[in-house]
Amino acid sequence: MIILNETIILDPEVHTEWLDWVKTEHIPAVMATGHFTGFRILHVLSSPNEGFTYCIQYNADSLNHYEAYEQTAAYNLKQTHMKTFENKLVVFESIMQHID
Numbered sequence: 001m002i003i004l005n006e007t008i009i010l011d012p013e014v015h016t017e018w019l020d021w022v023k024t025e026h027i028p029a030v031m032a033t034g035h036f037t038g039f040r041i042l043h044v045l046s047s048p049n050e051g052f053t054y055c056i057q058y059n060a061d062s063l064n065h066y067e068a069y070e071q072t073a074a075y076n077l078k079q080t081h082m083k084t085f086e087n088k089l090v091v092f093e094s095i096m097q098h099i100d
Helices: 012-032 063-072 074-084
Strands: 002-010 038-043 052-060 089-097
Touching: 002 012, 002 063, 012 038, 012 052, 012 074, 052 063, 063 074, 074 089
Parallel strands: none
Antiparallel strands: 002 052, 002 089, 038 052
16 A cells, blocks of 8 residues: 655644644545545644644555656646645645565
8 A cells, every 4th residue: 555645734824724724625525536446634742843743644556656656636636736825834845665
């Protein structure tokens, strides 16, 4: 399994609005692409950063599924995320592979 991990560091003033938006708009849009089989939202409690830090993890069956997402849908979804909360967040991505 491949995991797309998005770490988001938020300005405290948009924390509640962002969490609602991500649950009702962003994650459903990412999942609607059909490239991921599941997701989870994690609140990072021990972050060295100021503000609120979250991770959203999306599960893909293979690297090909993740790469198809990157080629077809990722750019527009990322742009919408950044424009909706312009200057209020920072996003870092990492791709991980689950090891049994």
